Amino acid sequence: MPKYNTIAVFAFVSVNLVAILILARDRCGLSKCITHYLVAMAVADLLVIFTDVILFTMIPFNFPGTYLDTTPAVSLSHVLLSAATDVSVWATVSFTFDRFVAISCQKLKTKYCTEKTANVVITTVSVVFCLKNIPWYFIFEPEYVIDNVPWGGIESVSFCTDTVWISFDTLCIILTPFLPFILILLFNALTIRHILVASRVRRKLLDHSKSENHTDPEMESRRKSIILLFTISGSFILLWMTNVVYFLYWRITNTYYYTGPHDPAYITEQSGYMLQLLSTCTNTCIYAVTQTKFREQLKNAVKYPFTAIVSLIPLFSLSISVNSVAILILSQGKCGLSKCITLYLVTMAVADLLVIFTDVILFTVIPIHFPGTYLDMTPVESFCHVLLSIATDISVWFTATFTFDRFIAICSQKLKTRYCTEKTAIAVIATLAVLFCLKNIPWYFVYEPEYIIDNVPWGITPSLNFYTSAAWIAFEYSCIILTPFLPFILILLLNALTTRHILVVSRVRRKLLDHSKSENHTDPEMESRRKSIILLFTISGSFILLWMTNVVYFLYWRITKTYYYADAHDPAYITEQSGYMLQLLSTCTNTCIYAVTQTKFREQLKNAVKYPFTAIGKLFQQLK
Numbered sequence: 001m002p003k004y005n006t007i008a009v010f011a012f013v014s015v016n017l018v019a020i021l022i023l024a025r026d027r028c029g030l031s032k033c034i035t036h037y038l039v040a041m042a043v044a045d046l047l048v049i050f051t052d053v054i055l056f057t058m059i060p061f062n063f064p065g066t067y068l069d070t071t072p073a074v075s076l077s078h079v080l081l082s083a084a085t086d087v088s089v090w091a092t093v094s095f096t097f098d099r100f101v102a103i104s105c106q107k108l109k110t111k112y113c114t115e116k117t118a119n120v121v122i123t124t125v126s127v128v129f130c131l132k133n134i135p136w137y138f139i140f141e142p143e144y145v146i147d148n149v150p151w152g153g154i155e156s157v158s159f160c161t162d163t164v165w166i167s168f169d170t171l172c173i174i175l176t177p178f179l180p181f182i183l184i185l186l187f188n189a190l191t192i193r194h195i196l197v198a199s200r201v202r203r204k205l206l207d208h209s210k211s212e213n214h215t216d217p218e219m220e221s222r223r224k225s226i227i228l229l230f231t232i233s234g235s236f237i238l239l240w241m242t243n244v245v246y247f248l249y250w251r252i253t254n255t256y257y258y259t260g261p262h263d264p265a266y267i268t269e270q271s272g273y274m275l276q277l278l279s280t281c282t283n284t285c286i287y288a289v290t291q292t293k294f295r296e297q298l299k300n301a302v303k304y305p306f307t308a309i310v311s312l313i314p315l316f317s318l319s320i321s322v323n324s325v326a327i328l329i330l331s332q333g334k335c336g337l338s339k340c341i342t343l344y345l346v347t348m349a350v351a352d353l354l355v356i357f358t359d360v361i362l363f364t365v366i367p368i369h370f371p372g373t374y375l376d377m378t379p380v381e382s383f384c385h386v387l388l389s390i391a392t393d394i395s396v397w398f399t400a401t402f403t404f405d406r407f408i409a410i411c412s413q414k415l416k417t418r419y420c421t422e423k424t425a426i427a428v429i430a431t432l433a434v435l436f437c438l439k440n441i442p443w444y445f446v447y448e449p450e451y452i453i454d455n456v457p458w459g460i461t462p463s464l465n466f467y468t469s470a471a472w473i474a475f476e477y478s479c480i481i482l483t484p485f486l487p488f489i490l491i492l493l494l495n496a497l498t499t500r501h502i503l504v505v506s507r508v509r510r511k512l513l514d515h516s517k518s519e520n521h522t523d524p525e526m527e528s529r530r531k532s533i534i535l536l537f538t539i540s541g542s543f544i545l546l547w548m549t550n551v552v553y554f555l556y557w558r559i560t561k562t563y564y565y566a567d568a569h570d571p572a573y574i575t576e577q578s579g580y581m582l583q584l585l586s587t588c589t590n591t592c593i594y595a596v597t598q599t600k601f602r603e604q605l606k607n608a609v610k611y612p613f614t615a616i617g618k619l620f621q622q623l624k
Contacts, residue, residue, distance in 0.1 A: 012053075013049055013050075015281045015285070016049070016280070020046070022297040022298060023042070024039060024373045024374055024375075025373050026373070026374075028291055033114055033115055033117070033118045034098075036115060036122060038095070041095065044088035045279075047080070047084035048085055048277075049281075051081040052277065053277070055068065055081070065332060066331045068331075070150060070151055071143075071150035071152060071153050072150070074152065075137045075138075075153055076137060079136045083130050083132075087125060090125050091122065092180070093180045093183050096183070096233045097183070098118070099187075099191070099229040100187040100188075100229075101113055103194060103226065104190060139156060139159050140153035140156065141155075181240065181244060184237060191226075191229070232286055235286060236279055239279035239282065240275070242271055242275050246265075246269055249265075249268075323349045323352050323353045323590075326345070326346075327349045328608065329604040329605060329608060332604065334600065338420075340424070340425045341402075343425040343429065344425060344429070345590070351395035352395055353587075355587050357391075358391050359388055359584065362375065362388070377456065378449040378457035379457070381460045382443070382445075382447045383444060385443050385460070386441065389440040390440045393483050394432060394433055396487045396543075397483070398429070399539065399540065399543050401432065402539065402540075403536065403540045404490070406498070406536040407495075408420055410533065410536075411501040439479075447460035448460070448463045491543065495537065498533075502533065535593070546585055547583060547586060549575065550580065
């Protein structure tokens with residue numbers, strides 16, 4: 001693995017996240033149009049780092065043999081990388097064109113350089129390049145097949161011989177980076193020409209005017225925009241230059257192989273790749289150097305962790321960490337669990353991660369410490385409520401489906417071979433995800449704005465129809481029944497039936513063993529089920545215990561109609577907040593359960609804890 005990849009993940013991801021958070025608050029003195037383009041560029045750069053460095057380098061190198069190495073996953077990763085790179089490059093082109101119009105075409109400025117146009121351009125660019133890169137999925141074929149599972153990905157022979165594929169490859173090369181490269185150079189040249197001409201004319205007018213004050217407020221107001229444009233587009237051209245020049249050299253000379261790591265061609269290629277990646281994090285540095293208000297916001301962002309720690313941050317950090325660790329360890333398939341169980345556990349961890357992201361970050365951390373961002377707009381906040389409902393539903397129902405899967409595996413040997421398979425698990429997980437996504441769409445239409453400023457709706461409040469319409473009341477009750485009451489009852493019922501079955505079977509098998517002549521009374525079949533039973537009862541049991549307070553309080557709230565509290569010491573308020581905290585705590589208990597109950601998981605966890613120290617040691621050895 002190249003030395004700079006480990007550093008790139010931490011540095012590049014951090015600076016882009018900082019840029020997104022600061023720009024999204026809209027306190028940098030930039031127009032909304034410019035802000036939208038800059039945020040879009042930062043998001044696209046973040047996706048490039050995620051796909052290029054994490055998906056293609058770090059995970060395959062440090063965690064070989066995961067689902068990401070299967071051919072469909074490799075092909076999809078290539079599509080994501082191509083789409084992310086295209087959007088990142090063309091977002092820069094769009095920004096350059098927007099600034100060219102703003103500076104050079106005053107007539108078009110009022111029509112084109114608006115927030116609405118920026119949103120349309122960004123959306124169009126994203127959709128077009130996502131669609132354009134879909135064919136990459138069908139280019140790759142498996143390197144090898146194990147147990148009917150295709151692994152790896154190599155370009156098919158037809159990609160190198162078929163005219164259609166060759167044309168597609170050439171088109172991709174022209175679209176990124178050659179055409180953007182030419183367009184950015186052209187727009188900058190035209191902008192410079194316009195500035196020189198305009199400056200000369202305005203200087204003559206000022207010289208002939210009677211005013212002693214020769215400062216030009218209009219030209220002064222353009223200065224920051226011009227500096228921002230030239231630094232962003234200039235850095236893009238400089239950092240991509242090596243890659244573009246090497247690509248032309250590679251195409252002309254057909255240099256497909258290197259003599260070794262000291263080959264000038266190999267060094268040039270790797271340098272170009274490193275500089276291309278570096279272009280994904282330079283914009284934040286440019287904002288910090290050229291924009292005074294951005295520097296102020298950056299200082300506040302740096303001070304923030306030391307001046308204000310939210311009460312939910314420790315829980316958020318804990319849940320993010322433990323669920324990420326669980327996903328990485330379980331996805332390697334080295335914990336001695338069946339593929340069916342592994343799939344359920346991984347999806348439960350992902351769902352828990354989504355709950356923390358939506359409930360803690362979107363609804364608590366950002367609104368409290370970054371008020372007035374786009375997240376406070378009515379459409380965005382309504383959409384966030386939909387996401388939260390989906391995340392909560394699938395988190396709860398994945399636990400219920402895992403309980404049902406283990407119930408079948410333990411209590412019904414006939415159905416076990418049909419139901420408890422990897423294929424069935426994927427079908428169940430996908431079906432639940434789709435159903436609950438569709439079921440929660442109506443929540444988007446429940447809310448209306450709290451207030452409107454400059455025709456922009458802000459905040460949310462439930463509409464009157466939600467409380468009076470029979471359809472909305474029925475919808476709300478169906479949601480309450482589906483989550484958490486029905487899963488709660490199902491988990492209790494399935495666990496009771498499983499316990500009953502285990503007791504009956506244990507009694508029968510004990511009698512058979514007592515009547516057998518064997519002195520060894522150990523039962524290998526019951527022993528093999530033990531771990532699965534322990535895992536089932538601990539996961540579903542912890543879910544019931546941690547959700548119990550919330551469910552009981554909800555029933556109390558509905559029966560007594562307690563909508564208001566006397567103060568923060570009111571027992572009802574304390575119970576509600578305790579139930580909410582315990583519900584969030586349930587999103588990070590599963591990893592602790594795996595560590596306590598699964599020996600192989602503990603071994604993998606130890607390796608994961610040791611890994612950062614061994615990786616840093618190797619990195620220092622390589623740098624010496």
